Amino acid sequence: MSDAAIRRIVIVGGGSAGWMTAAPLGQVFGTQPGGPPNPVGCEIVLVESPDIGTVGVGEATLPSIRHYNDTLGLDNAEFMRKTQATFKLGIEFNDWGHLGNRFFHGFGGFGPAIVNRSSVAHWLRLSRAGGMRSYEEWSVATQMARRNRFAMPDAGPPSAANAYSYAFHFDAGLYAAYLRDYAMARGVKREEGTIVDVSVRPGDGFVTAVTLADGRRIEGDLFIDCSGFRALLIDGVCQVGYHDWTHWLPCDSAQAVPCARVEPLTPYTMSTARSAGWQWRIPLQHRTGNGHVYCSGYTSDEEAGRVLMQHVDGAALGEPRQLRFKTGMRHKIWDRNVVSIGLASGFLEPLESTSLSLVIHGVSALVELFPNRACERHLVQEYNRRMARQYESIRDFIILHYKQTRRDDSDFWRYCAHMSIPETLAHQMAIFRRNGRVAILDRDSFGEDSWLSLFLGLGLTPEGLDPLLAQVDDALLRQHFQRLHVAIAQTVEGMPDHAAYLAHLGADLGADLGVQRGR
Known part of the structure; x- marks a missing residue:
C-alpha cells in the first residue's frame, strides 16, 4: 500500500445509510477475521450514537435495492425473513391528478x-x-x-x-441490523458513542479525527457523514451550504405510525393525495407502515395527525411520530475529505421511495471514484457532478x-x-x-x-x-x-397470490426465490 493510500475510513452515523455504506466498503476494503490479507484493505470504523434515533420514514425501495443486495451476495430468502420484507411492483397513486384519479407507476x-x-x-x-x-x-x-x-x-x-x-418493502431498522452483521463480519469496527468534537487540519481544513463524549479520539483519512439531518461534518464542519427546494416541494412535515397487518397483502406501495399533502401505505409481513407527508403552512399538526389516523386501515401500533424536514441538496455532497451519504447529503420526500436508492448510488460512486488521502479535486468534482445531476433529476420527477x-x-x-x-x-x-x-x-x-x-x-x-x-x-x-x-x-x-408466494418462501427458506409459478 502506498504512503498516499487511505488507511482508515470513519463512517459517522449508523442507521440505514451508515450500514448500507459500511457493507459494500467492508466487502471491497475490509478483511474478514482470520482471512487472507486484502491488498487494497484499510480499516473501517463506524461511529454510532445510542442517544440519536434514526428517521426511518421510508420502508419502500426501488429495483436498485436488488442489485445492491446481489452485489453483496446476500441470500435473498434470509434477507426477506430477517427484514420482514414483501415484494413491491410499483406505486398506486390515488387522487393526484384530480379527485377520483387512480394510476399505477x-x-x-x-x-x-x-x-x-x-x-x-x-x-x-x-x-x-x-x-x-x-x-x-x-x-x-x-x-x-x-x-x-x-x-x-x-x-x-x-x-x-x-x-x-x-x-x-422492509423494516428499515431490521435491514440496518442485518447489514451491520454483514459489515462487521468483514472487518468493519463499530464504536458506540456521541461525537462532541471534530478536529481539522490547519491549512486545508481536512477532518483528522472525531472525539467522543468519553474522551476517545478516532482518527481517519476519509470521513463519511451518515449523521442524517444533523449533517455533523458536511454542514457543521465543512459548511458547504444547502440548495433549498421548498418552493418547488413545499411539504416540510410528516407523521408516521405503524398498524397491524391487513389483508390482502398487496405487492405495491399506495400513495393517496390529501388536502395539504399525501399519505403512504407500505405493507410488510408483520405490520403496515403509514405516514402523512404535508405542508405545515396549509394545515396544522393536529389536523394532519387526525387525517392520518382516520385513514389507517388496521389497529394502530402506537402514536404518530412527528418529523420535520427541508427538501433540498448540499451545494457540495463531497467536500475536502468528507463525503455525505443519505439524509446528510440532502432530502427528497419519500414520494417515489428514492432515499435508499440515493444511498446506493452514493456508495457505488464512491467506490468507483475512491481517492487517496489527498482527495484529488477532479474526483471530488466528478462525484459531485454525478450526484447533483441525480438529485436534480429525481427532484423534477x-x-x-x-x-x-x-x-x-x-x-x-x-x-x-x-x-x-x-x-x-x-x-x-x-x-x-x-x-x-x-x-x-x-x-x-x-x-x-x-x-x-x-x-x-x-x-x-x-x-x-x-x-x-x-x-x-x-x-x-x-x-x-x-x-x-x-x-x-x-x-x-397463472401467478400465485402475493401472500401465498411469501408463505412458500417462509416454508422453504433454503430454496432459491425462483419457485415455480402457481406452486
Missing part, C-alpha cells in the same frame, strides 16, 4: 419497442382513433399488482413472464406529481398547480406535450417508462405525435397489441 415497461419507438408512443397513435384499452393494460407489473399476484421474472428470452421488475394537477379543492393544490418549476422539468413537459417524446436527462434515475406512467397517469396528453409512427400499419399494430394483451393476462392469471 409500475416497475418495467409497456411492451417491446416497435421500429425503435416506445410501445406507448404507438398506443398513443392508436388510441386517438379509439378502441384501445388503457395503456396500463400492457404493463405486466401493473396487472400483477391489480390482482395481488407475484412471481419472480423468468429467465430466458423476453416475454410477458419477465417484462417487469420489482423491489421490496417528484415535482411533476404536484405541478401536473387539476385539483383546486384546497389552497395547497392551487399553489402547486400555479407554482414555477425548474427549467429542466419545463423542458421535459414541453417535449412530451408537443409530440409525446420523453427526454431523459439522467440515465441513472427514472427511465422513459416511469416518466410515461407519470405523464399519462396525471393527464398530460400530447398535442401531436412523432411523425415516424405512421410507418407501421394500423391493423398489424392492433393485432400486435391484442396478442400482447392476451399473453399478459394469461401470464398474470
Whole structure:
C-alpha cells in the first residue's frame, strides 16, 4: 500500500445509510477475521450514537435495492425473513391528478419497442382513433399488482413472464441490523458513542479525527457523514451550504405510525393525495407502515395527525411520530475529505421511495471514484457532478406529481398547480406535450417508462405525435397489441397470490426465490 493510500475510513452515523455504506466498503476494503490479507484493505470504523434515533420514514425501495443486495451476495430468502420484507411492483397513486384519479407507476415497461419507438408512443397513435384499452393494460407489473399476484421474472428470452421488475418493502431498522452483521463480519469496527468534537487540519481544513463524549479520539483519512439531518461534518464542519427546494416541494412535515397487518397483502406501495399533502401505505409481513407527508403552512399538526389516523386501515401500533424536514441538496455532497451519504447529503420526500436508492448510488460512486488521502479535486468534482445531476433529476420527477394537477379543492393544490418549476422539468413537459417524446436527462434515475406512467397517469396528453409512427400499419399494430394483451393476462392469471408466494418462501427458506409459478 502506498504512503498516499487511505488507511482508515470513519463512517459517522449508523442507521440505514451508515450500514448500507459500511457493507459494500467492508466487502471491497475490509478483511474478514482470520482471512487472507486484502491488498487494497484499510480499516473501517463506524461511529454510532445510542442517544440519536434514526428517521426511518421510508420502508419502500426501488429495483436498485436488488442489485445492491446481489452485489453483496446476500441470500435473498434470509434477507426477506430477517427484514420482514414483501415484494413491491410499483406505486398506486390515488387522487393526484384530480379527485377520483387512480394510476399505477409500475416497475418495467409497456411492451417491446416497435421500429425503435416506445410501445406507448404507438398506443398513443392508436388510441386517438379509439378502441384501445388503457395503456396500463400492457404493463405486466401493473396487472400483477391489480390482482395481488407475484412471481419472480423468468429467465430466458423476453416475454410477458419477465417484462417487469420489482423491489421490496422492509423494516428499515431490521435491514440496518442485518447489514451491520454483514459489515462487521468483514472487518468493519463499530464504536458506540456521541461525537462532541471534530478536529481539522490547519491549512486545508481536512477532518483528522472525531472525539467522543468519553474522551476517545478516532482518527481517519476519509470521513463519511451518515449523521442524517444533523449533517455533523458536511454542514457543521465543512459548511458547504444547502440548495433549498421548498418552493418547488413545499411539504416540510410528516407523521408516521405503524398498524397491524391487513389483508390482502398487496405487492405495491399506495400513495393517496390529501388536502395539504399525501399519505403512504407500505405493507410488510408483520405490520403496515403509514405516514402523512404535508405542508405545515396549509394545515396544522393536529389536523394532519387526525387525517392520518382516520385513514389507517388496521389497529394502530402506537402514536404518530412527528418529523420535520427541508427538501433540498448540499451545494457540495463531497467536500475536502468528507463525503455525505443519505439524509446528510440532502432530502427528497419519500414520494417515489428514492432515499435508499440515493444511498446506493452514493456508495457505488464512491467506490468507483475512491481517492487517496489527498482527495484529488477532479474526483471530488466528478462525484459531485454525478450526484447533483441525480438529485436534480429525481427532484423534477417528484415535482411533476404536484405541478401536473387539476385539483383546486384546497389552497395547497392551487399553489402547486400555479407554482414555477425548474427549467429542466419545463423542458421535459414541453417535449412530451408537443409530440409525446420523453427526454431523459439522467440515465441513472427514472427511465422513459416511469416518466410515461407519470405523464399519462396525471393527464398530460400530447398535442401531436412523432411523425415516424405512421410507418407501421394500423391493423398489424392492433393485432400486435391484442396478442400482447392476451399473453399478459394469461401470464398474470397463472401467478400465485402475493401472500401465498411469501408463505412458500417462509416454508422453504433454503430454496432459491425462483419457485415455480402457481406452486
